[in-house]
Amino acid sequence: xxxxxxxxxxxxxxxxxxxxxxxxxxxxxxxxxxxxxxxxxxxxxxxxxxxxxxxxxxxxxxxxxxxxxxxxxxxxxxxxxxxxxxxxxxxxxxxxxxxxxxxxxxxxxxxxxxxxxxxxxxxxxxxxxxxxxxxxxxxxxxxxxxxxxxxxxxxxxxxxxxxxxxxxxxxxxxxxxxxxxxxxxxxxxxxxxxxxxxxxxxxxxxxxxxxxxxxxxxxxxxxxxxxxxxxxxxxxxxxxxxxxxxxxxxxxxxxxxxxxxxxxxxxxxxxxxxxxxxxxxxxxxxxxx
Amino acid sequence: xxxxxxxxxxxxxxxxxxxxxxxxxxxxxxxxxxxxxxxxxxxxxxxxxxxxxxxxxxxxxxxxxxxxxxxxxxxxxxxxxxxxxxxxxxxxxxxxxxxxxxxxxxxxxxxxxxxxxxxxxxxxxxxxxxxxxxxxxxxxxxxxxxxxxxxxxxxxxxxxxxxxxxxxxxxxxxxxxxxxxxxxxxxxxxxxxxxxxxxxxxxxxxxxxxxxxxxxxxxxxxxxxxxxxxxxxxxxxxxxxxxxxxxxxxxxxxxxxxxxxxxxxxxxxxxxxxxxxxxxxxxx
Numbered sequence: 001x002x003x004x005x006x007x008x009x010x011x012x013x014x015x016x017x018x019x020x021x022x023x024x025x026x027x028x029x030x031x032x033x034x035x036x037x038x039x040x041x042x043x044x045x046x047x048x049x050x051x052x053x054x055x056x057x058x059x060x061x062x063x064x065x066x067x068x069x070x071x072x073x074x075x076x077x078x079x080x081x082x083x084x085x086x087x088x089x090x091x092x093x094x095x096x097x098x099x100x101x102x103x104x105x106x107x108x109x110x111x112x113x114x115x116x117x118x119x120x121x122x123x124x125x126x127x128x129x130x131x132x133x134x135x136x137x138x139x140x141x142x143x144x145x146x147x148x149x150x151x152x153x154x155x156x157x158x159x160x161x162x163x164x165x166x167x168x169x170x171x172x173x174x175x176x177x178x179x180x181x182x183x184x185x186x187x188x189x190x191x192x193x194x195x196x197x198x199x200x201x202x203x204x205x206x207x208x209x210x211x212x213x214x215x216x217x218x219x220x221x222x223x224x225x226x227x228x229x230x231x232x233x234x235x236x237x238x239x240x241x242x243x244x245x246x247x248x249x250x251x252x253x254x255x256x257x258x259x260x261x262x263x264x265x266x267x268x269x270x271x272x273x274x275x276x277x278x279x280x281x282x283x284x285x286x287x288x289x
Numbered sequence: 290x291x292x293x294x295x296x297x298x299x300x301x302x303x304x305x306x307x308x309x310x311x312x313x314x315x316x317x318x319x320x321x322x323x324x325x326x327x328x329x330x331x332x333x334x335x336x337x338x339x340x341x342x343x344x345x346x347x348x349x350x351x352x353x354x355x356x357x358x359x360x361x362x363x364x365x366x367x368x369x370x371x372x373x374x375x376x377x378x379x380x381x382x383x384x385x386x387x388x389x390x391x392x393x394x395x396x397x398x399x400x401x402x403x404x405x406x407x408x409x410x411x412x413x414x415x416x417x418x419x420x421x422x423x424x425x426x427x428x429x430x431x432x433x434x435x436x437x438x439x440x441x442x443x444x445x446x447x448x449x450x451x452x453x454x455x456x457x458x459x460x461x462x463x464x465x466x467x468x469x470x471x472x473x474x475x476x477x478x479x480x481x482x483x484x485x486x487x488x489x490x491x492x493x494x495x496x497x498x499x500x501x502x503x504x505x506x507x508x509x510x511x512x513x514x515x516x517x518x519x520x521x522x523x524x525x526x527x528x529x530x531x532x533x534x535x536x537x538x539x540x541x542x543x544x545x546x547x548x549x550x551x552x553x554x555x556x557x558x559x560x561x562x563x564x565x566x567x568x569x570x571x572x573x
Contacts, residue, residue, distance in 0.1 A: 018431070045463045046434035093461065148330035174461045175378075177329045177490045179530040204463050207535060245464040248535040251553035252560070259557065260566060270535075274542045280564045285543070 006165050006198050007034040007057055007088070011066035014052055014221075026052045028221035029066070034166065039192045039199045041209040041229075044218035045243040050202045053218065054168050057200065058088035071165065086115060089159035091169040095151035104146075104154055105130065105139040111162040122161075129157035132195065133187050149180025153187055160191065166198040167191065173205065185211065206233070206247040210268040217242050230266035249273040290452065290484045291318040291341060291359075296350035298336055310336040311508045314350070318486070320451075323478055325495035325516070326488045328505035329530030334488045335378075337505065338454050341486065342375035371400045374450030378457045380441030384429040389420070389440050392429050396448040407447070414447040415440075417480065419473050435466035439473070446477075452484040453477075459494055471497055493534040496520060496551035504529055517549035 014027040027049050034040055034057075044050050055061040056068050059075040068075040070084045089111075092098055101107035105126050112122045130136045133153040138146065143154050152172055159167055169188065173181040185208060191197045201212065209215050215232040217225040219242050225232055233239065233250050246254060249270050253263040261280055267273040298311040311333045318324055328334050339345040340352060343365035352359040354369055377383070386392035393411035394404075402410065415425065418439040424432060429440050438458065445453065458474070459467045471494060478485050489495050495502060496516045504512035504519060506529035512519055519526070520533040523541060532538070533547060536556040540547045548559040 046461075046466055171461060175457075177530060178492065178532050180330055181490075204461070204467075206464070243463055243465040245468075246553075248553065249539070252536060252539065252556050255553050255557035256560070259561060261564065270538045270542055274539060277539075277543075277560070277564070280566070281543075282563060282565045285545075285563050 004036050005033045006036045006071060008069040009033070009053070009056065009066070010069065012053075012056060012063040012068060013065040014049075014056065014061065015064050026221050027056075027063075030218075030221070030223050031066075032216065032223060032226075034198060034200060036165070037192075037196045037198055038214060039188075039212045040201070041212035041215045042200065042202045042218065043204075043206075043209055043215060043242075043244055044224075048218040048243075049221040050218055051170055052221075054090065054170050054200065054202055057166065057168055058090060059084050060090075086162060087164050088166045088168060089162055089164040091152070091155050091159055091167065091172050093171045093174045095148060095155050095175070098155040098158075099143045099151060102142050102144070103139075104135065104141050104143055107143055107154055108157045108161050111158050115162060125161045125163065126157075129161040132160055132191065133157045134183075147180060148176045149183040152176065152180065152184050156184070156187055156191075160197075164197075166200060168200040168202075170202045171204065172201075173203070173208065181205075181208075206245055206250075210247050217244065219243075229268055233268060234265040236265075290320040290322070290355060292353045293317065294351045296340065296347045296352060298333075298340060298345060299348045302348050309508055311340075311347075311505075314510050316503065316510060316513065318484060320355075320484055321482050322501060323485045323499045324487070325499035325502040326486055326505070327490070327492070327495055327502060327531060328511070331507075332505040332529070333508040334505055335456055338375060338456055338486065338488055341452070342373045342454055343369065344375070371448050372450055373452045374445035374448055374454065376442050376445050376453070376455045376458060378460060380444075381429075381434070381437035384437060384441060384444075387428060388426050389429050389432070390415070390425040392440060393443045393447050396444050400448055410447045410449065411443070414443040417446060417473075417477055418443045419469075435462055435469060438462065438466075438470070446481075450483070452486065454486045454488075456488045457490065458487070459489065459491055467491070467494065474498060492520070492532065493536075493551050496534050504531065506530070516551065520551070521547050521549055523547055 009030055009032040012027055012030045015023045015025045018024050042050050056063060059081055062076050070087055073080045073084055075084055099107050100110050108126045108129050109122050112125050130139055133156055135153055143151055173184050188199055192199045203209060210229045212229060215229050216223060224242055233246060247268055250268055253267045253273055256263045263276045267276050293314055293316050296314045300308045300310055326334050340347055343359060346360050346363045359366055384392050386395060390411050393414055394407040397407040397410045420439055429437060459470055487498060502516055502519045511529050523533050526532060534551045536553055537547050537550050550556045550559050
């Protein structure tokens with residue numbers, strides 16, 4: 001595994017035993033390399049194996065078959081567990097379940113404290129993490145008094161303070177209002193583009209997936225589709241079979257194509273779509289775009 | 290159906306950490322109406338839902354249900370028990386029985402129905418939510434996320450409430466699950482004629498389902514109108530921390546008046562009058 005790959009998932013299968021003693025396959029021979037510094041979105045129906053896959057990235061779950069490597073370390077090696085968990089941090093759906101302290105900065109310090117980091121170093125890391133998520137002015141507040149989006153950013157800051165190589169976020173915006181969702185997405189982009197952290201985002205929102213460098217789609221535990229957002233979202237028929245929808249801009253573009261306007265399939269954002277529509281606007285509607 | 294007069298609610302009203310969640314809400318909801326309730330996190334939506342279902346007593350103000358007071362001496366009027374059904378967020382976490390049907394029948398049994406009555410009501414409710422016979426004897430834990438949620442909603446419906454209040458029914462569901470639930474809830478409203486109140490952060494979901502939207506902002510009533518009226522004022526929504534459904538953003542980008550569009554198809558129809566064939570286009 002060369003240095004550009006931070007996590008390698010190698011022919012991983014995962015199953016669990018149901019009540020009536022039958023084996024249920026959740027991941028079915030998945031191979032995937034996560035590249036250092038990339039922003040990877042993982043899509044798929046409920047039950048397609050997304051969260052199970054995520055939990056394999058920091059040894060919360062171990063593969064039934066195949067191997068998962070994190071920075072070259074085998075996740076089944078118990079002696080490396082600490083190192084692996086330090087490198088891959090996870091953020092879950094419900095912010096209320098992830099906050100442990102009654103003061104924001106204490107909450108963020110909890111992770112590095114457990115790693116045995118020195119006091120001065122913790123102070124520095126907490127300040128840096130607060131700044132990265134834009135919550136410096138809230139450091140003395142109680143997390144319970146914050147909005148959903150702010151709470152989720154506290155949870156993300158707690159992970160950043162552990163200085164992981166990879167942050168895995170499992171539907172971090174599912175419980176948030178539109179503003180909270182935007183805040184969390186902005187924070188994720190900042191982590192990825194600003195401090196080059198590898199981000200793995202599991203989501204049901206197509207408009208979030210279009211911001212990623214690469215999109216993977218799981219279906220029945222298999223890797224069904226993988227590629228740039230533009231290439232994945234141009235596979236309109238396949239997407240439908242996989243239970244996914246088009247991002248809003250792409251859906252409008254598709255509708256316009258049916259009306260005879262050759263709007264390209266790679267218009268994924270409203271800005272891009274607006275640009276593509278401009279040449280077709282009637283006179284009297286000058287396109288300032 | 291509901292009339293609220295100057296309703297306010299504070300958590301820990303008698304302590305120094307008093308937090309006002311709702312202030313001076315007056316509104317009425319008609320029988321059979323389908324209402325969306327939207328607002329930022331902490332705007333008071335869930336508090337209002339809990340007041341309407343009798344779980345929280347307002348700190349001040351009155352609420353009546355079909356001319357009967359909802360609260361008597363600061364307590365829920367027990368005569369109205371079972372009339373108002375509230376489906377909490379992530380209701381599938383509350384499933385506990387051995388089989389799907391038993392779980393759904395738990396509510397009516399609690400309200401005093403005989404076992405056979407309760408099971409009859411459970412079957413009817415399950416069918417209304419599109420759950421097939423095959424799952425009736427399964428453990429609720431064996432079902433998919435979308436199915437579990439429908440079992441939980443059926444459990445409320447089996448009590449045959451006159452009002453159904455749903456708090457974030459689509460959170461965490463995949464696009465298909467959201468679409469399916471929207472269809473089922475629409476049909477449900479049509480066939481039962483229930484008064485339905487839907488709380489959601491998903492603007493397209495609310496817009497696709499309701500005839501009227503109530504917007505809360507920091508505990509106060511901010512807007513009240515048809516989806517068309519509400520979503521054609523993006524500026525006012527923005528102040529409340531909200532935005533119109535994503536497809537309507539395109540119109541703001543062009544500086545066009547924002548039409549009441551909620552789906553991609555509607556957006557296309559609204560765009561066509563501005564467009565002409567010919568011209569070239571490049572995207573990226």
